[in-house]
Each structure stands twice: as structure tokens, then as C-alpha cells.
């Protein structure tokens with residue numbers, strides 16, 4: 001917590017968790033998809049579902065998907081803007097178990113057909129946690145450039161990935177490993193101190209045993225508004 | 226490292242012969258690794274943003290629930306057309322507090338200080354002071370550092386979240402921060418600043434967080450007035466030489482303990498208090514989210 005968490009942040013109201021946090025989740029989801037979102041199924045859970053309408057959580061999530069930040073005065077108009085840009089939105093209830101009370105599941109499809117599903121949580125203040133990606137645990141805050149690698153649970157992939165990062169002079173800040181079952185699908189979530197260059201991402205995408213590479217960058221996406 | 230006690234700020238200020246606000250500024254420079262100019266221009270941006278938010282208030286706006294909006298306009302009209310028991314300064318503090326709270330509920334851009342629910346308290350006091358006493362923008366920015374330092378101590382030693390500590394943590398913290406800032410603007414030193422904060426916070430201890438339908442509207446918006454006026458009144462007491470019998474840091478510790486003891490049903494869960502009254506139930510039913 002620093003001084004400008006107390007005198008700040010600048011945000012569009014009414015709620016840091018239900019509005020500002022929701023914008024951040026939408027923004028993170030859009031960046032993770034890595035291409036322009038053309039359709040989004042937004043499934044609300046817990047307090048997001050119960051009080052989301054009055055807090056503008058629906059508009060906030062969509063604003064984030066459109067690339068807006070939490071101080072953007074167009075947030076209240078995001079649903080109309082989405083329509084103008086041909087972004088199809090469907091709202092519903094999420095079927096989650098034991099999730100954080102402020103949770104949302106988003107199922108996205110991009111303009112080149114890439115698909116992504118995430119579960120995001122607004123955990124207080126305007127802090128967020130991306131809890132799941134494509135049904136598997138992830139848990140990261142979006143405060144660092146983050147690499148999410150889905151791979152087959154076999155020996156050697158971890159060393160391969162960290163080796164490649166070292167060759168690209170990228171320092172790993174934190175790292176988590178999850179798997180659905182032994183020998184099944186596994187996920188590495190790697191928060192980095194530096195941005196991961198395009199070539200490294202491409203190399204990883206082609207590497208043996210790696211099924212999907214998702215990258216969350218702090219850099220601005222090319223196309224915001 | 227954030228300050229954990231008000232005495233840490235005042236001791237550093239005395240040792241280094243720098244004002245309270247500067248001790249807060251220097252801590253920010255170290256904590257975030259930024260220059261003096263960076264920190265101060267960011268604080269100036271916060272000031273410009275609250276000023277703009279206040280000026281852009283629109284009395285015609287209503288929140289998504291339909292519950293909030295328009296009261297700032299009523300107060301403005303009353304101030305301009307009627308003779309009141311209160312002077313213009315206090316009337317305008319009330320008006321600006323409501324306006325900012327309503328703007329927040331209506332999805333306008335505000336500055337959370339310390340939270341969105343309590344975003345009207347500090348701006349109401351500082352913007353009104355600027356208008357009536359014109360101390361210059363620099364002084365107001367310094368006063369924001371004073372407020373920020375007090376808020377930082379409360380956040381580290383107690384809480385600034387209604388879900389964690391009840392509304393004493395939100396409107397209460399904002400009120401104590403505003404009181405310290407106002408004491409500084411009125412020429413107070415460390416002693417006046419911390420006692421203004423302490424006297425103010427003591428009136429807010431135990432305040433519950435029980436918003437209707439879970440929205441940051443009822444009682445939040447009007448409670449910003451209580452926080453702001455409370456700050457005005459008790460900073461005046463501090464300036465008159467009145468001192469809190471309880472050490473300011475001990476008041477903050479008490480707030481922390483009380484916040485923990487407050488039952489969960491009174492900490493932003495909508496399970497008790499105002500949130501379950503018949504009036505509140507009617508509103509909640511009307512707002513049911515079936516159309517999602």
C-alpha cells in the first residue's frame with residue numbers, strides 16, 4: 001500500500017471492488033486473449049451477481065474488454081460502444097463452486113478465432129486475481145508481465161521454458177505450477193520482471209508438449225479504442 | 226515502509242525540522258522510488274481531478290438504482306436562496322460532500338480518498354477552503370499530503386475498508402484525514418494536526434457499514450456530510466487548543482480493535498442494520514437483477 005492508494009486511485013464510481021476492479025478484470029481478460037474480442041459470455045457470481053447491476057459491474061467488465069481503464073469516463077456507455085463495434089455480449093449466472101464472492105467467469109472469442117475462458121476475482125480495493133484460465137488454476141494479479149503456459153505434464157518442459165526465459169534475459173519474479181492430473185494437462189504461471197519479447201513467445205508456442213501460450217503484458221494493446 | 230504511527234511522522238518532522246506534509250512526501254519518494262517533482266505532480270493531478278469532479282456535478286443525473294442523485298442541487302439552491310442557521314462555509318462543505326458522493330454513485334470520475342464510498346469528505350473540505358480562503362493551490366496540495374499521511378497510518382494500523390472495519394474505517398478515516406488537513410491549512414502544527422484527527426475519529430468509532438442493497442448509496446452519500454462537517458468542527462476545536470485525552474495513535478488502535486469486534490453482519494454484508502429494514506427490502510426487491 002502506498003500514499004496514492006490512500007489519496008487515489010482516480011476511478012469511475014461507484015465501487016472500487018465492483019466497478020474499478022471489474023474494469024481491471026475485463027482489461028486483463030482482453031489482453032490475455034491477445035486479439036480483438038468479438039464475442040463474450042460474461043457469467044457473474046456471488047456479490048457480482050447480486051449487486052452488480054447497481055454497481056455498474058456489467059458495464060465495467062465490458063469497458064475493460066474494450067481496453068478502457070478504471071478512470072475512463074466512457075465506462076457507463078460501454079455496452080453501447082460494444083454494440084457499435086460489433087462485440088457480442090451475453091450475460092448470465094456463473095456455475096462456480098467455493099469461488100470468491102466477487103467473481104466472474106468470462107468466455108471470450110477473438111477476431112481470429114482464438115478462445116479463452118477465465119475466472120477473475122475482485123479481491124478488495126481495486127486489486128484483482130485471475131483465478132483460472134481455461135478451467136485450470138492460475139492465480140496472478142496482473143501487476144507483472146505474466147506468462148501462462150499450458151503443457152503436457154511430462155518431465156523437462158519446465159526446464160525448457162525457464163531456460164528460454166534466461167536466454168531472453170528475463171528474470172522470473174514468481175512461478176506457480178498446477179496440473180489437472182498426473183500426466184494430464186499442466187499449467188505454469190510465470191510472473192516476470194521484464195516484458196517477454198514476441199520471438200520468445202513464438203518459440204514457446206512451437207515447443208514440443210506445449211499446448212497453449214497465453215501472455216499478459218502491461219504494455220498497452222495496439223487497439224484500445 | 227509506510228508509517229505505522231502518527232508519532233513516527235511527527236518525530237521525523239521534529240528531528241529533521243520539516244513540516245508534517247514533507248515527512249509524508251519524503252516517505253512516498255523512498256517507497257515508490259520517485260522524485261519530489263513526480264510525487265508532487267501526481268498529487269496535483271489528484272487535486273485537479275477532485276476539482277473537475279466537483280465542477281462537473283450534474284444535478285439531473287441519477288444512479289442506476291434510481292436511489293441517488295439531485296440532493297447536491299437541492300443543497301446548492303438552499304444555500305443560495307435561504308438564510309440558514311449555518312454560515313456559507315459549512316453549507317458549502319455539506320453541498321460538496323453530497324455532490325461528490327452522488328457523482329460517484331452515478332458513475333462519474335472521482336478520486337477514492339481513501340475509498341470511493343467516502344470520496345466526498347476530503348474534497349468537500351479542501352475545495353470549500355480553497356474557494357473561501359484562497360490559500361493557493363500549493364497549500365492545498367500540501368494539505369493532501371497531511372491527509373494522506375494520516376490515512377496511511379490508519380490503513381497500516383487499522384483499516385480503510387468497510388468490509389474489514391465497518392464504516393468507521395471509511396467515512397471515519399476520511400473524516401480524520403480531512404480534519405488533520407484542515408488544521409494544517411488553518412496554521413496548525415504537528416500537535417494540532419494529530420489532535421484534530423484524533424478528536425474527529427473518536428466520534429466515528431463503531432460506525433457500521435450497512436448499505437442498502439449493497440450499493441454505495443444509502444447511507445453512504447449523506448454520511449459523507451457527517452464526515453466532512455465533523456472534520457470542520459473538530460479541527461476548530463484542535464485549533465482552539467482543545468486536546469484529545471486519548472493519545473491519537475491509541476484512538477487508531479481502538480478503531481482497529483472495534484473494527485475486529487464488529488460483527489460481520491454489520492460489515493458490508495447487507496445482513497443487518499439499515500440494509501434489512503422494510504424500506505431497504507422494498508428497494509432491494511425493486512432492484513432484483515432478473516433482467517441480467
Ligand code: SF4
Pocket residue numbers: 342343386387388391392393395396433434435436440441442444445448493
Ligand atoms: S456504509 Fe459501508 S459502503 Fe457506505 S461509505 Fe460506509 S463503509 Fe463505505
